[in-house]
Amino acid sequence: MVFGIGPRPVRENRTQQGILGRPRRLVKFDAERLMLIKTLAVIWTSPNTLLGLFCGLAGLCSGGGGQWRDGCLEFHGGLINWFLRRVPPGGSSSAMTLGHVILGLDPRVLDLVREHEHAHVRQYERWGIVFVPAYLGCSLWLWIRHRNPYLDNPFEVEAYTISDPRRGRYKRREDN
Numbered sequence: 778m779v780f781g782i783g784p785r786p787v788r789e790n791r792t793q794q795g796i797l798g799r800p801r802r803l804v805k806f807d808a809e810r811l812m813l814i815k816t817l818a819v820i821w822t823s824p825n826t827l828l829g830l831f832c833g834l835a836g837l838c839s840g841g842g843g844q845w846r847d848g849c850l851e852f853h854g855g856l857i858n859w860f861l862r863r864v865p866p867g868g869s870s871s872a873m874t875l876g877h878v879i880l881g882l883d884p885r886v887l888d889l890v891r892e893h894e895h896a897h898v899r900q901y902e903r904w905g906i907v908f909v910p911a912y913l914g915c916s917l918w919l920w921i922r923h924r925n926p927y928l929d930n931p932f933e934v935e936a937y938t939i940s941d942p943r944r945g946r947y948k949r950r951e952d953n
Contacts, residue, residue, distance in 0.1 A: 826877045837852065858882055
């Protein structure tokens, strides 16, 4: 190794000195920290998740279905279809995320939009209870400025970039 540049030596024992000089396994520490972060994310998003569970249960009681996929509850059919066809006002949606709950029209649609909706789940984990007001505030600001309140919304731009990197930010009709 010349001037500190080069590969680091491999250590046989993957431990780290913990408090009071006791060895601690790095893998265990990382797993514990990851579990703590995930638990805090679930708590941080819980008010929105409870709203999603209420909608999901209404869908189940009206003939819809549900499933657990990739760490989220997904509901479809029944009253969920009625709700999604009326949100946003004057429009419709094929799926919607509320915390760790994803609402969709049917299982096929949920399969198609899962990656996009999971991007919103991660946004909920970052923003927590303020996600919905922030999302709606961005949409209102864009609408006031005569822009598309859905496709120009920074939360949607990020989700579309993650779910379809080739697409990235969509092209506005007047830009074509």
